[in-house]
Amino acid sequence: MPKQYKIDAVAEIESKIESNAGVYVVSYNGLTVLQAQELRKQLREAGAQMKVYKNNLVRIALENKEQPNLDEMLVGPLAYVFFEEEPVSAAKVLKEFAKKSKGVLEIKGGISDGQAVTAAEVDAIAELPSKDQLLGQIAGLINGFARDIAVCVNGVSSGLARTVQQISEQKAA
Structure with missing residues (x-):
């Protein structure tokens, strides 16, 4: 025993x-x-x-x-x-x-x-890499994609605004 x-x-x-x-x-x-x-x-x-x-x-x-x-x-x-x-x-x-x-x-x-x-x-x-390091890398990647999308969306709207402004200036002239 x-x-x-x-x-x-x-x-x-x-x-x-x-x-x-x-x-x-x-x-x-x-x-x-x-x-x-x-x-x-x-x-x-x-x-x-x-x-x-x-x-x-x-x-x-x-x-x-x-x-x-x-x-x-x-x-x-x-x-x-x-x-x-x-x-x-x-x-x-x-x-x-x-x-x-x-x-x-x-x-x-x-x-x-x-x-x-x-x-x-x-x-x-x-x-x-440790779990914290991996989470930091993922957060950085997500932040980068979000920033790129914001720049693209902002670029489309500002381009549209410039085009509308140019058309309105041409019609005014």
């Missing part, structure tokens, strides 16, 4: 899986306490949270929640980065921190939108 603390840990992991959009798996072997604190702080600012759990308990929780199988990633001392909604911000923080820590932090992969992702895919996600 499993011990109560293990049952509680699996329940906690399951609730994190349900309440978050995904999870990244990272190897933190060799990370100092100060580096880990700094990484946790940066991840919190990006809307993510890093936790360390036993790999077997994570494996059980993923299976219980019918998530993709990550068995090949779940080897050695690992930390799990749960992100609430946007996978890009957390991936950027992890990628920059891995670069800064000179290979001490290694991204193994994870789950995003219910699909297993590899380390290369997490790197690709980190290269994408």
Whole structure:
């Protein structure tokens, strides 16, 4: 019979899986306490949270929640980065921190939108613009189209007004 603390840990992991959009798996072997604190702080600012759990308990929780199988990633001392909604911000923080820590932090992969992702895919996600940047780009495009339409509509009416004025001047002369 499993011990109560293990049952509680699996329940906690399951609730994190349900309440978050995904999870990244990272190897933190060799990370100092100060580096880990700094990484946790940066991840919190990006809307993510890093936790360390036993790999077997994570494996059980993923299976219980019918998530993709990550068995090949779940080897050695690992930390799990749960992100609430946007996978890009957390991936950027992890990628920059891995670069800064000179290979001490290694991204193994994870789950995003219910699909297993590899380390290369997490790197690709980190290269994408964030949701806020994309919304800004879309707003800029819409604003540009609206401005162009306004200029065209204004040009038609001013051209018509000039034509009417020229005709009236010709008739007056």
